[in-house]
Amino acid sequence: MRILVVEDDALVADAIRRGLEKAGYAADRVESAEQATTALEAEAFDLAVVDIGLPGADGLALLQRMRRGGVALPVLILTARDGLADRVSALDLGADDYLVKPFALPELVARCRALIRRSRSSTSAQLAIGDLSLDFSARRVEAAGKEVGLTRREWAVLECLALNVGRVVAKDKLLQAIANWDADIGANAIEVYVSRLRNKLGASVPIRTVRGLGYRLDESTD
């Protein structure tokens, strides 16, 4: 996996590069939007981490140019400015995620991993989350190398959670996912399926309950 880091600050860029390399990614660092364009033309990347505050053309301009040029590469935008305007314009311009400085390195690595996985899951039928490995075409789940038998509804819940790993999935959304099989399902049913999933999958990949919101499948990060 190869990640392009577009960051002009040497200290930050070095830390990001090292952090990503420690997590098992190859990272290339460039200092400006122009260098990034050249690098993107020359090499294939799985993800770009782009700082907004670049000298010359800024990160948003780079993002815009990439999207207009049909580059579908997932982009994580970094910014030192808060406020809504940057976030909104970044997401509007086609950024996949957004992180405000100062951030913790593990947070950045986790976001990068999630973005890469998401872009892969749309093209691949396989997904690995921690000890868990899912095969979407065969609807098979393995936990720590052992196959786990799931009912159709349990699978539907897990699929929905796994595709949104690290993010809270609203109960309503899970209900919609299983409503395909049975229109007559109460909100409490979700709790039952989640509880069964927890029992079957073990503690290695925790499913968190977020009171009032829904559930979140977590990957035990470093």
Next chain:
Amino acid sequence: MNRPTDAGTSSVSRRLLGLLLLPLALLLGVGLFIDYRSGAATIEGAYDRVLRETAMAVAAHLRDADGDGHIDADLPPQAIALLRSDSQDSIYYAVRTASGSLVSGDADLLFAAPPEGETRFVDTTFRGAPIRVAAYATPVGRTTVAIAVAETLHKRERALQRILVSIVFTDLVQLIGTLALVWIGVRYGVRPLRALGGQIAQRSAHDLAPLQAALVPAEVRPLVHALNALFETVREAARAQQQFIADAAHQLRTPLTGIIAQLELLDREPMPAELHARLHALHEGCVRLAHTANQLLALARSERTATTREDFARVDLEQLAMDVVAQNLDRSLAAGIDLGVEATRSHVMGSEWLLRELLGNLVDNALAYTPRGGRITVRSGGGAGSAWLEVEDDGPGIPVEHRVQVRERFVRLPGSPGNGCGLGLAIVDEIARGHEAVFALENGADSRGLRARVIFPAA
């Protein structure tokens, strides 16, 4: 918004009335005097004419029958009774020859004879009362006779009184009418000013949109233009401040990000335990510094002078509550705290970024103070026009006596845990004020913990 009371300030209508009252009263006084004088002259003239005609009527009854200078008064008792008949005044008369001997009438009515053919009027007293005497001299036969007719002054005085009363009455009506017209006119005239005042009073403290000059009269337009120029200056200053804060944020955060990330990397390198401990302390210090820098920037951005109503938009509080809870989930999991949300659909007009900052700070505060195993609930709701946000925890709460003090900047209560900088609730307070919302700190459920509530005004 503080508004000074109107007491002691000048009002245009009151000033105008005050200025007009004295000259108007003087003018009316002079008018009254002149009217009275001319009215009195008319009355005197009318009564004098009657008196003179009476004297002439008496003269018509005088004869020098014998031609010897002995005058006969052909005045039968009925004629004399008619002459003296008056409902209000006593009438006297006397007829004397040139030699002064009384021909007829009241012997004690003395008078100076005027030249022949003339009538002379004299004010004098008779039998203790003031009288008006008309003296008339006329030739009768070969001699000249003087006739005096006099009357007391009751009729005249009463007539003068009546005329005085009527003049004073009409003049007073005029004065009051004039003042009333002035008052009404001024009120009508300053109506555009009141409308302008209303326009300014209705807007919030942050509404810096220009006032509409077309609505006010030409005299007030310079004031409106000056106000609009002031608004523009304030807006410009706010914009400059925002730009400065944005630049400062960038310049502070980028190196801090680098330092913290580098320390995190170093921490994974093999090294003696003692170095690890120092590295941890260093990392913690940097994180605290970053937090304080963030909070300072947030406070600066939330300052009411730095935000204007133009930045406001419709904010979904339900979505906001869910987002903030999702964002803080990792921290709550690490701290062993059950963080949840109970949100119902509600909206406010506000700055989404600032409201996110507000709710984030309340949750941050609750996470810092709630012990492991505790419970924090973020709520949003609304009804009948007013919406609210709420964060309730079952931590130690804030004693009632400190609930005002904790909103001040850099105030931390003794025994506060963690690495807070004492700005969180100050930021919440500032943002709430900027949205004209009420920020209340109350006991949580069952009198435990803290319930921080932000109630927005009806939209």
